[in-house]
Amino acid sequence: MDLRRFVLIASASALLSPAVLHAQEAGDWSGFYLGGNLGGSEPDSRGASRLEFDTGLDGRYGDTVRTAAGGDAFSPGFCDGAAGGRTPASGCRDDKGGAEYGVRGGYDWQRGRWVFGVLAEYTQNDARDSVSGFSTTPAFYTMTRDLDHTLALRGRVGWTAGARGDYLFYATAGAVRAKIDHSFATSNAANAFAPSGDDRAEGWQAGLGVERKVLDNFSVGLEYLYTRVSDDDYRVRVSRGAAPASNPFLLVNANGTDLRRADEDLEVSSVRLTAAFRF
Helix, strand or coil: CCCCHHHHHHHHHHHHHCCCHHHHHHHCEEEEEEEEEEEEEEEEECCCCCEEECCCCCCCCEECEEECCCCCCCCEEECEEEEECHHHCCCCEEEEEEEEEEEEEEEEEEEECCCEEEEEEEEEEEEEEEEEEECCEEEEEEEEEEEEEEEEEEEEEEECCCCCCCCEEEEEEEEEEEEEEEEEEECCCCCEEEECCCCEEEEEEEEEEEEEECCCEEEEEEEEEEEEECCCCCEEEEEEECCCCCCHCCCCCCEEEEEEEECCCCEEEEEEEEEEECC
């Protein structure tokens, strides 16, 4: 059983189980809370990932790397994932999702059945997103990014339901900062490769959730969260190394070519079980 299925089953059990509440306190969601989350995440792939090139080293991407004969050096194409070998026929490994867990704290205000809140959350992530290109030599070039952790500040708005107001259905959105670990791999042994870039990225999150009080001061819930961060700083400089001057990466500018991902945004979807102690 994968983690996301476990989270859904565990959440359903907790949300549907009988609650042990005092009727006069069940509907009061106001106050501070501390808790955590546990779930699974998957990178969102749109199936159009590729590498792009700056052959003139002028900061403008979208150039075609050409061979000495004028052909497209990357005519074999690109794939969404990590290359399995030097040619497209080797296939590409799918992007990888994984477990995530974290801690959160916040404050809720209740006005009638409406609940307004703000929360801060730290989450340790394990989602991997790769893209690969294939050259005519043949060789592969793979750029990978791993979402390490996120720090978020979000607001939320919800509506209580149930005879005692012990259910809270809500929407949440806010800002997020992420740490992303980058790596580069290639079977090209002729050129030299120098990665550069920042491992910090910023963006936003949005999601939906349901929470239920199972004790006067303890609630559990199920939450879907979409994360999008701008990861546009990482690139790799391809220079001469042991390659001849006629190498495709050197034909426009003898200092080399910069390459980066064409899809600058990292997008991740998460499903998580939440729990909170309320004060």
